[in-house]
Amino acid sequence: MTKSKVYYANTDELTMGDSLIDRFEHLWKSVGLNDWIKKGEIIAIKTHFGARNQTRHLRPMYIRKAVDLVRQAGGTPWVCEGVGIGWEWHNPELAMSIGPGFVYLANRHGISTGTMNAPVVMDDGIMGTEVFHVHNEKGKYIQNVAMALGLRAADKVLILSRFKGHDGAGFGGALKQLGIGCVGNEGKGGAHFGGGQNIYVKSPDNCSGCGDCVRICPYACLSLDENGKIVHNPEKCIACIMCFDKCHHGKDMEKERVFALRRRVPSVEQVERMMDNAGGVVKGIGKERLRYFNIAIDITSHCDCMSAGGNLLVPDQGILYSEDPIAIDQASVDLVTKARGLPMSPAETGINSPSGRIEPNERALEAENQKLGLYSRFVDPESRPIIAETQLAAAYSQGIGSREYDLILVPSPQQKKKE
Numbered sequence: 222m223t224k225s226k227v228y229y230a231n232t233d234e235l236t237m238g239d240s241l242i243d244r245f246e247h248l249w250k251s252v253g254l255n256d257w258i259k260k261g262e263i264i265a266i267k268t269h270f271g272a273r274n275q276t277r278h279l280r281p282m283y284i285r286k287a288v289d290l291v292r293q294a295g296g297t298p299w300v301c302e303g304v305g306i307g308w309e310w311h312n313p314e315l316a317m318s319i320g321p322g323f324v325y326l327a328n329r330h331g332i333s334t335g336t337m338n339a340p341v342v343m344d345d346g347i348m349g350t351e352v353f354h355v356h357n358e359k360g361k362y363i364q365n366v367a368m369a370l371g372l373r374a375a376d377k378v379l380i381l382s383r384f385k386g387h388d389g390a391g392f393g394g395a396l397k398q399l400g401i402g403c404v405g406n407e408g409k410g411g412a413h414f415g416g417g418q419n420i421y422v423k424s425p426d427n428c429s430g431c432g433d434c435v436r437i438c439p440y441a442c443l444s445l446d447e448n449g450k451i452v453h454n455p456e457k458c459i460a461c462i463m464c465f466d467k468c469h470h471g472k473d474m475e476k477e478r479v480f481a482l483r484r485r486v487p488s489v490e491q492v493e494r495m496m497d498n499a500g501g502v503v504k505g506i507g508k509e510r511l512r513y514f515n516i517a518i519d520i521t522s523h524c525d526c527m528s529a530g531g532n533l534l535v536p537d538q539g540i541l542y543s544e545d546p547i548a549i550d551q552a553s554v555d556l557v558t559k560a561r562g563l564p565m566s567p568a569e570t571g572i573n574s575p576s577g578r579i580e581p582n583e584r585a586l587e588a589e590n591q592k593l594g595l596y597s598r599f600v601d602p603e604s605r606p607i608i609a610e611t612q613l614a615a616a617y618s619q620g621i622g623s624r625e626y627d628l629i630l631v632p633s634p635q636q637k638k639k640e
């Protein structure tokens with residue numbers, strides 16, 4: 222396996238004039254990003270805006286700094302995000318699943334055209350349907366990858382992630398951005414729910430015939446029959462689950478639900494599906510037009526997509542940069558695994574999950590212990606210890622990078638003076 226380079230600005234002895242933002246700029250210049258960006262090129266900065274009431278999403282200052290640096294290099298920055306699958310239509314001003322709502326939510330999180338000095342846009346449209354299909358012959362489950370069309374409109378894409386745990390995938394960094402963040406709702410539904418064939422009308426008798434879901438379905442898969450009951454046509458369904466949310470609000474989800482999933486996709490398969498998408502996105506954009514930063518601060522077990530922050534698993538690790546999405550995530554996983562766990566983290570307190578309580582694990586507070594995945598609440602209990610490894614291995618099978626890396630510390634000028 223060839224080794225990739227991962228460059229790294231650490232958090233040791235941060236001080237005035239040598240903050241993590243200063244080190245971000247120094248890292249940017251040291252790795253030659255100013256040469257990668259050509260004058261006038263559109264640089265999409267793909268980040269995560271954070272779910273409603275999320276307090277650990279990527280701090281806006283890092284995004285703004287990236288915007289400033291793109292401008293200094295002569296590029297034209299766009300700050301981009303993709304629409305989420307159909308939660309919270311009942312709260313349309315603050316929903317990840319509606320483009321205008323997500324932009325408005327970003328605004329509340331400090332990410333606006335005014336604060337960023339750049340357009341803040343959805344890269345897959347108002348309902349996550351503006352996609353470009355890429356054939357991925359290496360896809361285990363998904364071969365027709367629906368990448369966000371807006372990313373094709375940019376000349377280059379900079380993936381800017383907060384590196385953290387993830388409730389469904391063990392960890393979230395560059396790979397998860399590619400496999401979920403950079404695909405439209407078709408890709409998200411395919412990864413999470415196994416596609417439209419998996420959606421069905423479970424209880425037509427619970428349908429009042431209001432027609433709300435019929436109007437919202439972006440692919441016209443729903444209609445009312447002569448009795449005013451809902452009929453689902455799975456042919457064009459992408460499993461965006463907007464119909465679920467439109468119908469569920471205010472109802473007892475168990476007793477009154479109309480729609481349901483035919484099967485629950487196991488956690489390992491979900492992650493493999495995500496990495497099928499990641500392979501397609503890298504192919505659709507082009508390796509040379511992609512670069513990655515993992516901002517390994519505020520490292521929780523929850524992702525930015527959860528309406529919860531959570532206590533930190535380990536201390537801040539710093540900022541990593543690479544041209545290789547697997548190497549940067551592997552290096553980030555290794556840093557977190559080697560770090561000492563923090564008091565009040567889930568390792569000390571335990572955490573509730575839908576499958577029962579995940580008990581504290583004192584060993585995870587020690588250095589050199591597995592932490593990512595153990596507190597992934599939606600991962601099948603038996604898959605928690607292997608889910609991070611599964612993500613990395615599935616990405617590797619896509620041929621989009623290497624798991625071997627050299628971690629190269631890039632000391633700031635102040636750090637160099639002290640050497």
Ligand code: SF4
Nearest residue numbers: 428429431432434468
């Ligand atoms: S399934 Fe739900 S939203 Fe759709 S028509 Fe019936 S009651 Fe209304």
Ligand code: SF4
Nearest residue numbers: 438458459461462464
């Ligand atoms: S039927 Fe439901 S899940 Fe399928 S595309 Fe329409 S809104 Fe989305």
